[in-house]
Amino acid sequence: MKKYLFIAALCLCLGAGVAAAAEDTVGLPAEKITTDAEVEDKLLLSPGSVTVIKPQEMRGEQKNLPELLKQVPGLHIIETKGRGAYTTASVRGSSSSQVSVYVDGVLMNLGSEAAVDLSTIPVENVERIEVYRGYIPARFGGASMGGVINIITVRPERAGGSVTAGLGSFGRLTGGLSYNTPLGEGALMASVNFDRTDGDFEYWNDNNTPYTPDDDYKAERQNNGYKNSNVLLKWNSERWQVEGGWKRNDRELPYSAPGADKPDSVRGATQVTDQWNTVVTRRGRMGDLDYGLRLEYLHQTKDYDDPSDTIGGWGEQHNRYETKRFGAAVDGSLPLGENHLVEFLWNYYNEELHTTGDIVKNFGGRERHTRNSWNGQIQDTISLNRTGDLWLTPIIRWNAAEGVTEFSWGAALTKKFGQGWTAKVTGGTYNRAPNLYELYGDGAFIIPNEGLKWEDGTQYDVGIAWEGELSKASVKAELTYFYRKSNNLIDYLMVNPRYAQYVNIGNAEISGVELEATVKRDKWDLYISATWMDPKNKTSGYMYDDPLPNRPEWEGLLRVSRKILKDDRGTIFAELHHIGKNYYDMQGEVGWDNLTTFGLGMRWQLRDDLKLVFGVDDVFNAGPDVMLFATGNGPERTLWYPIQGRAFYASLIWTF
Numbered sequence: 054m055k056k057y058l059f060i061a062a063l064c065l066c067l068g069a070g071v072a073a074a075a076e077d078t079v080g081l082p083a084e085k086i087t088t089d090a091e092v093e094d095k096l097l098l099s100p101g102s103v104t105v106i107k108p109q110e111m112r113g114e115q116k117n118l119p120e121l122l123k124q125v126p127g128l129h130i131i132e133t134k135g136r137g138a139y140t141t142a143s144v145r146g147s148s149s150s151q152v153s154v155y156v157d158g159v160l161m162n163l164g165s166e167a168a169v170d171l172s173t174i175p176v177e178n179v180e181r182i183e184v185y186r187g188y189i190p191a192r193f194g195g196a197s198m199g200g201v202i203n204i205i206t207v208r209p210e211r212a213g214g215s216v217t218a219g220l221g222s223f224g225r226l227t228g229g230l231s232y233n234t235p236l237g238e239g240a241l242m243a244s245v246n247f248d249r250t251d252g253d254f255e256y257w258n259d260n261n262t263p264y265t266p267d268d269d270y271k272a273e274r275q276n277n278g279y280k281n282s283n284v285l286l287k288w289n290s291e292r293w294q295v296e297g298g299w300k301r302n303d304r305e306l307p308y309s310a311p312g313a314d315k316p317d318s319v320r321g322a323t324q325v326t327d328q329w330n331t332v333v334t335r336r337g338r339m340g341d342l343d344y345g346l347r348l349e350y351l352h353q354t355k356d357y358d359d360p361s362d363t364i365g366g367w368g369e370q371h372n373r374y375e376t377k378r379f380g381a382a383v384d385g386s387l388p389l390g391e392n393h394l395v396e397f398l399w400n401y402y403n404e405e406l407h408t409t410g411d412i413v414k415n416f417g418g419r420e421r422h423t424r425n426s427w428n429g430q431i432q433d434t435i436s437l438n439r440t441g442d443l444w445l446t447p448i449i450r451w452n453a454a455e456g457v458t459e460f461s462w463g464a465a466l467t468k469k470f471g472q473g474w475t476a477k478v479t480g481g482t483y484n485r486a487p488n489l490y491e492l493y494g495d496g497a498f499i500i501p502n503e504g505l506k507w508e509d510g511t512q513y514d515v516g517i518a519w520e521g522e523l524s525k526a527s528v529k530a531e532l533t534y535f536y537r538k539s540n541n542l543i544d545y546l547m548v549n550p551r552y553a554q555y556v557n558i559g560n561a562e563i564s565g566v567e568l569e570a571t572v573k574r575d576k577w578d579l580y581i582s583a584t585w586m587d588p589k590n591k592t593s594g595y596m597y598d599d600p601l602p603n604r605p606e607w608e609g610l611l612r613v614s615r616k617i618l619k620d621d622r623g624t625i626f627a628e629l630h631h632i633g634k635n636y637y638d639m640q641g642e643v644g645w646d647n648l649t650t651f652g653l654g655m656r657w658q659l660r661d662d663l664k665l666v667f668g669v670d671d672v673f674n675a676g677p678d679v680m681l682f683a684t685g686n687g688p689e690r691t692l693w694y695p696i697q698g699r700a701f702y703a704s705l706i707w708t709f
Contacts, residue, residue, distance in 0.1 A: 101477065103183060104184045106182040108176045113217070113219070118171045123610060129143045136172075142202065145199065146561075152197065154204070155202070164422075173328075179205065181205050185200050188464075207242065209241055217705070223252055223700065253274050254695075282301045295334075298331075304324045305322075306359075307694065310692065347380075349380040372410030375409075377405045392437075402425070404489070407421055461483050465477065480512060480513030480514070485507065516532060539563075542559065542561045543556070563589070566585045584608045586606055605633040610628065622657065626655070627653050629652075630650050648696065649675060654668020655667060663706070665705055667702065670700045679696050
């Protein structure tokens with residue numbers, strides 16, 4: 054019923070708009086006809102909810118992509134085995150596979166991985182991160198019900214560069230070199246970065262015997278390190294962009310901590326991922342038509358090695374997953390008259406997955422998988438009144454995979470009022486085919502499930518935003534209510550402490566409220582985000598009304614900074630982050646309780662070309678104190694994968 058009321062309301066508004074357009078000439082605001090990613094007005098990016106993060110403002114704080122994204126309302130970071138391990142995002146209660154991630158226009162979601170591992174995407178040279186929730190604009194392919202994380206790297210311009218060096222707790226070392234130079238009709242950027250840690254933090258281990266505290270001991274996390282390396286080459290001119298990149302992730306796969314994480318533990322398994330990608334983009338104009346053409350190629354290898362078979366015990370010692378993907382896309386925008394802006398996108402992917410090793414033998418899998426898929430979509434921004442402050446933005450999509458084509462739609466209604474107020478309503482449908490990773494696993498941690506079905510669903514949201522001045526402070530604030538329903542939802546479940554699997558968990562309904570606000574006054578900056586969410590399983594006869602896993606009811610972040618010292622050459626900052634009770638299982642019986650962390654730091658401009666950044670995350674060492682609860686099954690106990698606590702860091706940044 055909610056869906057049909059929403060559609061009826063949009064139809065009534067559209068009818069009123071058409072009548073107004075017939076009576077008078079209706080104009081789109083000039084600033085609406087733009088694709089400039091630098092604009093500050095979020096309405097120019099999307100009629101839905103958008104959060105923009107600028108990593109360069111936090112450079113030196115040694116935050117990786119997941120930590121930057123923790124400030125986004127409605128987005129929850131899922132760290133399955135701790136910091137630096139396999140990490141994904143859930144948006145408004147979505148599964149991680151419903152969230153699309155782009156880097157400079159290249160889709161990072163692979164058919165060979167159910168979701169993008171955010172911990173492997175470097176942010177050292179990222180200009181901005183845009184997170185779209187609810188309504189997804191036409192320039193992003195597919196029907197991403199969860200949302201889109203759009204990462205845009207720095208555009209090379211003037212000659213010069215920077216060198217960064219940092220260190221931190223638990224063997225943390227970071228370093229990077231970036232250099233820009235004019236080349237031909239454009240400019241070239243070359244960048245190399247490195248990040249590594251031992252991850253050997255201390256925590257209290259109950260030895261898997263919560264009823265006998267006498268054998269508990271203070272442990273140091275073993276087999277918990279990682280090394281990330283990446284290289285980026287990017288050349289831009291007025292119409293062309295050519296980009297090539299390589300990144301490598303060397304990751305240790307730690308033991309489940311209770312009873313297994315000991316100083317004399319045998320070294321565990323490792324997983325090494327190498328990824329190369331190349332993209333060529335051409336933008337041009339034909340009359341009023343602004344168009345873009347893109348070709349891309351991505352090659353990834355993922356090697357799992359456990360020589361002693363100490364973690365699995367199922368004989369999956371050596372496995373290799375190799376993915377090759379070719380993609381092509383055409384997009385454009387065309388104003389029609391004074392009251393329509395039509396935008397379109399068509400893209401195509403050919404992906405091949407080659408699996409070799411023990412996982413194929415032991416689980417009866419196939420060695421080769423090939424998938425052809427394409428997406429087509431058209432969006433129109435329609436001005437509905439004479440004053441140019443009311444817009445309707447419908448979109449239709451066709452999504453195809455392996456010969457099956459599905460249709461979906463969306464729409465947004467935006468109204469600007471006086472005194473800085475804006476109201477927004479968006480909604481629509483989505484669908485998604487299970488990908489190769491969900492079907493066939495990864496040879497290390499995810500076991501296959503070849504019986505998965507397509508998932509589909511509906512969603513809508515209603516929001517109100519205000520921008521203005523309050524008590525001499527510049528304020529931007531937005532409050533949004535969202536609702537979504539999923540059928541045949543594909544989700545990630547822990548089968549046991551060692552293995553996970555993707556399954557169709559049935560139907561689900563999720564509703565919630567997001568708050569986002571920024572306040573700037575004099576030397577003070579404040580940012581706050583908060584999310585309340587009610588995620589429920591709605592499968593008749595199967596865990597009906599039980600909570601969904603990995604979707605905390607409450608989550609929020611508060612960040613405050615103040616400029617200090619002469620000429621504002623210093624800035625102190627503090628960050629408070631809260632995650633509410635979070636379940637591992639679908640019955641709401643196993644999970645971990647509230648976690649609130651507090652961080653503190655300072656940026657100091659020593660000279661015009663030299664900056665020092667230092668601080669501490671989780672000042673009160675709250676992470677290791679979080680315990681696992683199992684309702685009706687005894688006392689709290691050590692988490693399967695404990696959370697890292699207090700960590701100091703310092704970074705030096707030299708620009709030239």
